[in-house]
Amino acid sequence: MTVTTSGSPGAPSTTSPRDDRTTRYRRAADFVAAAMIYLRDNVVLREPLRPEHLKPRLLGHWGTCPGITYVYSGLNGLVRRTGQRTLFVVGPGHGAPAVHANLWLEGTHADHDPALSRDAAGLAELVRRFSWPGGFPSHLSPQVPGVIHEGGELGYALATAFGAALDDPDLMVACLVGDGEAETGPTAGSWHCPKFLDPVRCGSVLPVLHLNGYKISSPTIYGTMDDEELSDYFRGAGWSPHIVDVTALRDLSTSDTGGADGADAEAGARADRLLAESLDAAHAEITALRQRCREGDWPGRPVWPMLVVRSPKGWGAPERDSRGVPLAGTFHAHQVPLPDVATDPDQLALLEEWLRSYRPEELFDEDGRPAPDLLEVPPEGDLRLGSVPQANGGRLRRDLPLPPLRPHAVDVPSPGAAEAGATTTLANWLTDLMRATEDRRDFRIVCPDELESNKLGAVLSTTGRAYTWPVPGYSEHLATDGRVMEVLSEHLCQGFLQGYLLTGRHGLFPCYEAFVSIVDGMVNQYAKFLKMAGEVAWRAPVASLNYLLTSEGWRQEHNGYSHQGPGFINSMLNKKASVSRIYLPPDANTLLVVMRHCLGTTNRINVVVAGKQPAQQWLDLDAAEAHCRAGAGVWEWACNDGGRPRDPERPDVVLACAGNIPTVEVLGAAWLLRRHAPELRVRVVNVVDLLVLPPPRRHPHGMDETEFAACFGDDAPVVFGFHGYPSAVHELLHGRADPNRFHVHGYLEEGTTTTPYDLLASNRMTRHDLAAAAVSRARGWASRGGAVAEALREERDDILRRAHRDGEDPEEITGWRWTS
Amino acid sequence: MTVTTSGSPGAPSTTSPRDDRTTRYRRAADFVAAAMIYLRDNVVLREPLRPEHLKPRLLGHWGTCPGITYVYSGLNGLVRRTGQRTLFVVGPGHGAPAVHANLWLEGTHADHDPALSRDAAGLAELVRRFSWPGGFPSHLSPQVPGVIHEGGELGYALATAFGAALDDPDLMVACLVGDGEAETGPTAGSWHCPKFLDPVRCGSVLPVLHLNGYKISSPTIYGTMDDEELSDYFRGAGWSPHIVDVTALRDLSTSDTGGADGADAEAGARADRLLAESLDAAHAEITALRQRCREGDWPGRPVWPMLVVRSPKGWGAPERDSRGVPLAGTFHAHQVPLPDVATDPDQLALLEEWLRSYRPEELFDEDGRPAPDLLEVPPEGDLRLGSVPQANGGRLRRDLPLPPLRPHAVDVPSPGAAEAGATTTLANWLTDLMRATEDRRDFRIVCPDELESNKLGAVLSTTGRAYTWPVPGYSEHLATDGRVMEVLSEHLCQGFLQGYLLTGRHGLFPCYEAFVSIVDGMVNQYAKFLKMAGEVAWRAPVASLNYLLTSEGWRQEHNGYSHQGPGFINSMLNKKASVSRIYLPPDANTLLVVMRHCLGTTNRINVVVAGKQPAQQWLDLDAAEAHCRAGAGVWEWACNDGGRPRDPERPDVVLACAGNIPTVEVLGAAWLLRRHAPELRVRVVNVVDLLVLPPPRRHPHGMDETEFAACFGDDAPVVFGFHGYPSAVHELLHGRADPNRFHVHGYLEEGTTTTPYDLLASNRMTRHDLAAAAVSRARGWASRGGAVAEALREERDDILRRAHRDGEDPEEITGWRWTS
Numbered sequence A, B: 001m002t003v004t005t006s007g008s009p010g011a012p013s014t015t016s017p018r019d020d021r022t023t024r025y026r027r028a029a030d031f032v033a034a035a036m037i038y039l040r041d042n043v044v045l046r047e048p049l050r051p052e053h054l055k056p057r058l059l060g061h062w063g064t065c066p067g068i069t070y071v072y073s074g075l076n077g078l079v080r081r082t083g084q085r086t087l088f089v090v091g092p093g094h095g096a097p098a099v100h101a102n103l104w105l106e107g108t109h110a111d112h113d114p115a116l117s118r119d120a121a122g123l124a125e126l127v128r129r130f131s132w133p134g135g136f137p138s139h140l141s142p143q144v145p146g147v148i149h150e151g152g153e154l155g156y157a158l159a160t161a162f163g164a165a166l167d168d169p170d171l172m173v174a175c176l177v178g179d180g181e182a183e184t185g186p187t188a189g190s191w192h193c194p195k196f197l198d199p200v201r202c203g204s205v206l207p208v209l210h211l212n213g214y215k216i217s218s219p220t221i222y223g224t225m226d227d228e229e230l231s232d233y234f235r236g237a238g239w240s241p242h243i244v245d246v247t248a249l250r251d252l253s254t255s256d257t258g259g260a261d262g263a264d265a266e267a268g269a270r271a272d273r274l275l276a277e278s279l280d281a282a283h284a285e286i287t288a289l290r291q292r293c294r295e296g297d298w299p300g301r302p303v304w305p306m307l308v309v310r311s312p313k314g315w316g317a318p319e320r321d322s323r324g325v326p327l328a329g330t331f332h333a334h335q336v337p338l339p340d341v342a343t344d345p346d347q348l349a350l351l352e353e354w355l356r357s358y359r360p361e362e363l364f365d366e367d368g369r370p371a372p373d374l375l376e377v378p379p380e381g382d383l384r385l386g387s388v389p390q391a392n393g394g395r396l397r398r399d400l401p402l403p404p405l406r407p408h409a410v411d412v413p414s415p416g417a418a419e420a421g422a423t424t425t426l427a428n429w430l431t432d433l434m435r436a437t438e439d440r441r442d443f444r445i446v447c448p449d450e451l452e453s454n455k456l457g458a459v460l461s462t463t464g465r466a467y468t469w470p471v472p473g474y475s476e477h478l479a480t481d482g483r484v485m486e487v488l489s490e491h492l493c494q495g496f497l498q499g500y501l502l503t504g505r506h507g508l509f510p511c512y513e514a515f516v517s518i519v520d521g522m523v524n525q526y527a528k529f530l531k532m533a534g535e536v537a538w539r540a541p542v543a544s545l546n547y548l549l550t551s552e553g554w555r556q557e558h559n560g561y562s563h564q565g566p567g568f569i570n571s572m573l574n575k576k577a578s579v580s581r582i583y584l585p586p587d588a589n590t591l592l593v594v595m596r597h598c599l600g601t602t603n604r605i606n607v608v609v610a611g612k613q614p615a616q617q618w619l620d621l622d623a624a625e626a627h628c629r630a631g632a633g634v635w636e637w638a639c640n641d642g643g644r645p646r647d648p649e650r651p652d653v654v655l656a657c658a659g660n661i662p663t664v665e666v667l668g669a670a671w672l673l674r675r676h677a678p679e680l681r682v683r684v685v686n687v688v689d690l691l692v693l694p695p696p697r698r699h700p701h702g703m704d705e706t707e708f709a710a711c712f713g714d715d716a717p718v719v720f721g722f723h724g725y726p727s728a729v730h731e732l733l734h735g736r737a738d739p740n741r742f743h744v745h746g747y748l749e750e751g752t753t754t755t756p757y758d759l760l761a762s763n764r765m766t767r768h769d770l771a772a773a774a775v776s777r778a779r780g781w782a783s784r785g786g787a788v789a790e791a792l793r794e795e796r797d798d799i800l801r802r803a804h805r806d807g808e809d810p811e812e813i814t815g816w817r818w819t820s
Helices: A021-038 A064-083 A093-106 A109-112 A120-129 A156-165 A185-190 A229-234 A262-294 A347-357 A389-395 A422-436 A458-459 A491-500 A513-532 A570-573 A587-597 A621-630 A659-675 A705-712 A727-732 A757-761 A767-777 A782-806 A810-814 B022-036 B065-082 B093-106 B108-112 B121-128 B157-165 B185-190 B226-236 B261-296 B345-356 B388-394 B421-434 B457-461 B491-501 B513-533 B566-573 B588-599 B622-631 B660-676 B705-712 B724-733 B756-762 B767-777 B782-806 B810-814
Strands: A088-090 A174-176 A204-211 A239-244 A306-310 A419-421 A443-447 A484-486 A507-510 A545-550 A581-582 A607-611 A613-617 A631-632 A653-658 A680-689 A718-722 A742-745 B086-090 B170-176 B204-211 B239-245 B306-312 B419-421 B443-447 B485-486 B505-514 B546-551 B582-585 B605-611 B614-616 B632-634 B653-658 B682-686 B720-723 B743-746
Touching: A021 A064, A021 A093, A021 A120, A064 A088, A064 A093, A064 A262, A064 A306, A088 A093, A088 A156, A088 B226, A093 A109, A093 A120, A093 B108, A109 A120, A120 A631, A156 A185, A156 A204, A156 B588, A174 A507, A174 A782, A185 A491, A185 B185, A204 A262, A229 A239, A229 A306, A229 B226, A239 A262, A239 A458, A239 B065, A239 B705, A306 A680, A347 A422, A419 A422, A419 A757, A419 B388, A422 A443, A422 A458, A422 A545, A422 A587, A422 B306, A443 A491, A443 B185, A484 A491, A491 A507, A491 A513, A491 A545, A507 A513, A507 A587, A513 A545, A513 A570, A513 A607, A513 B513, A513 B566, A545 A587, A545 B743, A570 A581, A570 A607, A570 A727, A570 B566, A581 A587, A587 A621, A587 B419, A607 B419, A613 A659, A621 A631, A621 B632, A631 A705, A631 B443, A653 A659, A653 A705, A653 A767, A659 A718, A659 A782, A659 B239, A680 B767, A705 B170, A705 B743, A718 A727, A718 A767, A727 A742, A727 B582, A742 A767, A757 A782, A757 A810, A767 A782, A782 A810, B022 B065, B022 B093, B022 B261, B022 B345, B022 B653, B065 B170, B065 B204, B065 B261, B086 B093, B086 B157, B086 B485, B086 B632, B108 B121, B157 B170, B157 B185, B157 B204, B157 B491, B157 B588, B185 B491, B204 B261, B226 B306, B261 B306, B388 B491, B388 B632, B419 B421, B421 B443, B421 B457, B421 B546, B421 B588, B443 B491, B485 B491, B491 B505, B491 B546, B505 B513, B513 B546, B513 B605, B546 B588, B566 B582, B566 B724, B588 B622, B614 B660, B622 B632, B653 B705, B653 B767, B660 B682, B660 B720, B660 B743, B660 B767, B660 B782, B720 B724, B724 B743, B743 B767, B756 B782, B782 B810
Parallel strands: A088 A174, A174 A204, A204 A306, A239 A306, A443 A484, A443 A507, A507 A545, A545 A607, A581 A607, A653 A680, A653 A718, A718 A742, B086 B170, B170 B204, B204 B306, B239 B306, B443 B485, B443 B505, B505 B546, B546 B605, B582 B605, B653 B682, B653 B720, B720 B743
Antiparallel strands: A419 A613, A631 A680, B419 B614, B632 B682
């Protein structure tokens, strides 16, 4: 099951021992990557290197570059030999120069941008454009072909690779994981992912853990593990590990990608053969496993191969700088190994010596074109690692066959005259969608073991939870080919989905609202990816990333405080307006309409917050469609004209709400006010699309002033019952005329295990609190309002006393249900 | 190195085979835990169980409870036998009933609250209080003695345990990790923590991975791994694993904590002996390793023991419910196994049968007191797991010996007349602090391998980076006893620090600003812990959690977009006002003052944002002290009275700033305006404490209206250069009179690898943008302002053109430095 290739030569090889094309190719790529970091001119060293050839600002990270090219060129060979379509996910995104160099050599760059042609002009442009204002960023980014993972915030490459491999049976996703990145929790958790990957209907993932020993300035954890520890660890996680130890080949303190002397060239070629052998062996294992499983001969545990590659950090850089500081093989090579070349002639000389050690004159012809044999190293057409169609997944994306809503819509004869669970209702429609995509296999649900809890379990009637390891008795709904991914890791769920979407598929991430903050950092980065991708002409739009946040804080009365936290809404408000959408459907039919809309959109992050408990329903399907189209609106049926002639322009007070629970409480407040202050003129407004609130210059969904006034009046006090932190509404209202007329009630970071009413009370959000606030603030009610508010608060306190003392259910005490 | 105890009996034991006290104790604890979930009355079943004895709402999680008690009671025995002071960190916080039951049995509960006495009245109170409005939450929380980890959001128990063990050489921290929690990335990453734990100067961590096979509704990953995989995995991570497999002892589908028949009782006792043997063996390994290391005989790799315990989920619950659904040993036992006892007489009968299977009449006397032999199972005094002083670390906390600032203060003869790096300056003071705490060992720095990058490397002159595994050559500043923890995992850094602070020590977390969002979820939970702990009378305050956010987005011109993200400020604004503080010191001396202040506070989360690049300095130490005390103030030296008589009340425009880079740009704008619009009356205000901005009713630091007007005027337009997202200032200003007079410039989520000036320009934050905005909006400048603004914008565009085309440095083009 386990093959460990040691550094000793002599094993049979599929590549000729005398064939050093790969090594020469690697010399070329390393040379170009180094040039990108330092040079703005004289890029193939036609003349002696002078300070004016240097970039004014030296940016970039050399340390990981040679290792990336080592693996990139090894994969080139494998694809050449096997025709295996391979997507390459590079975790250490700061090694961008290496990827650029390979993209230029294989011609992918020229395909996307003629200015990056495979000649002297193109090379000069490539070199200059890197880390230059307006040019290529120093990290991988959506501007770079072949990239589906940015790698600036480390930790997510491996989960993303698994997401990309799902439901794409002929794809192999090679994933380079740096040993810095390997220290992160999300990467550590990702090593268990094979247990979710079906060898029959999915592709494969070939991880390459790249140990160069150091991160920015310390040794790495995995770099200090010996071969036995590494083998044990990965075998335990369910892999068949292959260790490729370049550092054991020879003393690698100097350049050996094929430097000047024959010994180095031979060492470089041996390193390439060693990797080729391991890649071939790994690929053979993959092929055998897939074939065996596809023929129905399922092994107890489908074990996949993975590689551990040890190579020196900054491999090929000078051994020491001019002051004797060690560079190659140490953390000093992490960024720019010779930072003072512009001012220190010794460093400049060292740089020239280093660059010339690649012998560019042997690699590029007079016109700056790579030598013909180098062009034969990478595969061709869309088998090139940078040109694999899956890396521009929007091109492959097909619109989902969204089923009709009507069969699942709740019949709501009049507001309040029906009861349903929003997510339960949605689950039936999602089941139809699962069925409609059964053959296409381009829709998945990821969820941190909360599908049942979130009342979405119905989808398990059409597909199982993906799992390939043997499971204990009494397990339910598990299937090797399931399209629901349940793992108790929001990081893995997010990574899976990102990889799946960016390779052209669709998905949904239902999550406990409070715990989606676990992936705040990942979502920050994904939002950046979408924003930048939208600015790249050749990137086709991908399906939106859709969150369904439920088990929300207001109904965490049984789990309590730790399970309350609506802050993800605030995080989303910081994203670019083109990317972020936030919907708070108040009932089942609005949830159906919103979710169908979201699953039809592209390049967005849609956050949908909905309830999972059975609840009164407000809108029939037609009303829901109209309400969602508008984004917000007055609910006439809940308003009260106070017995006076209707005057839509002048309510005494507006009761506004956003979110399913606040909607109930605001309606309760309106109902209470009809009894306690019948002559009060109350308008009730519901907001389903939160982004109608800001001025239109801040968000494209922002209502213009006329629409805004039609909802909220011109100058009436507004008591706003909001699902999340009041701060979210406060910031959205900035720039609206007189924002201080809005009095926002929301989650005040109070909670415990208690009754739902008590949770609301501790955050001053019960119907009684809202009614009291409304009548106190209502226009013209300064004198009368106080007494009414006092009576309402006493009623609230009485309810709380009985609940605390006797365990009585406040809902039963109040006995309230909306009746029109 | 590795001992695996199988399920086979017969191994020599330190406990008598006939001594079943532990098993009886466990029966009592399981009974009490089950009673807490279901009962409000008749809690020791003196009479037949009737519906009115049940709680109106059945809340809690039975599934993990018996396993927690199994380990809790096993640890009791170990402590009894060895006197080993042990802190118990329980990862599965939803198993609170088990912890409560043990705290009651050992008498810790009664020590904290006489109402929870060890008799019938106390038991009734305990049982009723659980999951009751106003009572104990259903999860662990700061209200529960012995708890330093809440366990609502899963994943952080193990890192917290390691933090607690640091610098406390005689402490053992036992850490229960559920197999649900084990799937999270942060937990997976935490298995490498022993590599950071010094056996000489630190305590030990004994992890107990508890495999009960299922999470909410699916099998768990680790539960599906076989013993060989588990052993390989943990051995590879550097542990000596012991597997304790209770499920192999017998068919455990029915209660066997010592049920009615003798076979069950015997099985229960065998399970306890099995655990005791493994605990004894593990403790012996720990003792031997510590002794060896303390005697100077350092092993190549200090390998610690850990336990894997397999036990059935919901162990002891009925085999099936009245409808035949399997319960014990399946995920159906996760929450409340018989949810319909109130309405289903068959379920009620099953519940009574289940509760009576523990034979409470043998365990509690007439007065509800535990039988005398049970009282002998737990240890005594502060060796009880719930009474270990470290779990109420505030009691142990000593104020830090904060060194004087003056030796490190930057000499600033006049504003702008000095240059220094803020974090470089701070590093020297921190070095003093490290030195001052060398013997006390109660101050640590955690950092995701960014200490050098953040210019804090000076501290490494007094202490090393903690690491115990062999490191490669060229590694620098590593030491087994180092007090700097550098691991490329923000999760581990945060977990370490939480454990360290909550056990009474102090610390600092320097972090790249953009990547602190990785721990957003953890910080949410920690803020909740602090808020609740502050409401518990017996909890002493702990040292604040201090973040130093640097390498901030405005100076990520070399890493680019992925490294820009000031959203942590927004997240902090959602925390309780008693917990959150946000400081933006504009220069080195203000950073010194702020950091000294933060390190002297308790029970807060202090976020300090500061620059790491050499920069102009504004305030000498005395001015810095005064400015930080005020929180914000007018910088008279930067104001311009426009040649008119001074009128402090009526500037034409206010230029405000918060953050080191915005301060430079705002000063630049003031400087530009003196030249472009010399007669403009400009006030310059700097904000160092962001929480002076909201009205005082929203935050205790909020300025009253008089102070606010003294800074920002009554009605002048304010152009505000802000470090983070403008939304943060927008939400803070809600409730201030006329917030729309504030025009906030800040980070607009634009960035790439470029020049610092270009980064500012893409977010409309250059000195030219700010000056143009100020002159356009200034009172009385409607007609003149436009032309001046246009000229300023042209200057900006010209600078950008030259930078993009020629790589010229915009700073050199402008040639600007503040001169008073």
